Amino acid sequence: MPSVFSSVSSVACTVLAASCFLYILTCLAPPVSTGKENRLRFPSNLRELQQLAELLQLYYSSNSLYVLVLFSSAYLYKQAFIIPGSALLNVLAGALFGTYVGFPLCCFLTACGATCCYLLSQHCARTVVEHYFPDKVMYFQKLVEKNSHQMIYFLLFLRLFPMTPNWLLNLISPIVQIPLHLFFFTVLIGLMPYNFMCVQAGEMLASLRSLDLIFNFQTVIKLAGFALVALLPSFVIKKTVVVGS
Numbered sequence: 001m002p003s004v005f006s007s008v009s010s011v012a013c014t015v016l017a018a019s020c021f022l023y024i025l026t027c028l029a030p031p032v033s034t035g036k037e038n039r040l041r042f043p044s045n046l047r048e049l050q051q052l053a054e055l056l057q058l059y060y061s062s063n064s065l066y067v068l069v070l071f072s073s074a075y076l077y078k079q080a081f082i083i084p085g086s087a088l089l090n091v092l093a094g095a096l097f098g099t100y101v102g103f104p105l106c107c108f109l110t111a112c113g114a115t116c117c118y119l120l121s122q123h124c125a126r127t128v129v130e131h132y133f134p135d136k137v138m139y140f141q142k143l144v145e146k147n148s149h150q151m152i153y154f155l156l157f158l159r160l161f162p163m164t165p166n167w168l169l170n171l172i173s174p175i176v177q178i179p180l181h182l183f184f185f186t187v188l189i190g191l192m193p194y195n196f197m198c199v200q201a202g203e204m205l206a207s208l209r210s211l212d213l214i215f216n217f218q219t220v221i222k223l224a225g226f227a228l229v230a231l232l233p234s235f236v237i238k239k240t241v242v243v244g245s
Contacts, residue, residue, distance in 0.1 A: 004131050010124040018077055025070050032058045042074070043088050053095040053205055060096060067096065072109055079113020080120060082167035086110070087198055094202020102199045110195060111188035114170045118183055122174035129171050136168060141176045152182060159190025166191075 026040040032055075043049040060067040071093065078086045093102035121129055130137055147154035155178070158164045173183050 004127050007125055007127040011120065011128070014120065014124065015081055018080070022073055022077055025073055028066065029070075030059055030063045030066060032062065040070075042078070042083075042085055043092070044085070049088050049092060050205060053092055056092070056096055071096065072105075075106070075109040076113045076116060079110060080116035082117060082170065086113075087194075090195055090198030091202040091205060094199035095205040096202075099196075099200050099203060102202065103196055106195045106199055107188055107192055110191050111184050114166070114187045115180070115184050117167075117170040118174050118180065121171045125171065126175055129175060133168070133172070137172055137175055140169075140172050144176045144178065151178075152186065155182065155186035156190045159186055160193065162194070 029040060040052070040055070041048075043052050056067055056071070059070075071089070075086065075089050077083070078089065090102075090106050093106050096102065097105060143154070144151070158169060159166070174180075
């Protein structure tokens, strides 16, 4: 098994290569005149998000393919390397592409990006994850064994439940032997409600005054409700088995 140092080195090289690719993409931005500095960077607040949306909309009018490749690459980068801020990119997708295109695009990119993180953990970072999160790995391993008969509903519940640390789930899943196809499917379906809320809000990005209108207590309650609905089939199955026996 590789050492922690070699695992960290492999991950660092992967991040460096992906960062160089993303930087090259930003250098290929089509020329536009905005009267101010055109700087492509990840947004950290609402104002920066609105400014980035305005700039990318100008790029989109002259080269839509470039914006699609740049957005997809940035989204996968954040997801694969568990960098916070993917929710802002969901909102940005709504502003750039609208709900009908932005929503399925974000769902697909979320699943693909999480799968990249899964593969990175499986092949490069397994030692690091086991070294720094031994209790989490052991705890999740027990949960997986306990819910092995209803794994798909269990994973969907975790993705739908708003308090689940998705980044940690992505890292630990290959270590506790969650099948890749099941992992991809539950990420794709389980994060749909959250993605939809963010993308739909993006269509009103220019008029938004605070991100609290999206990420608030009411949103948490809605997502928790979806999570409980995802568990209903497992209760029905369990009851059927008990009655049948």
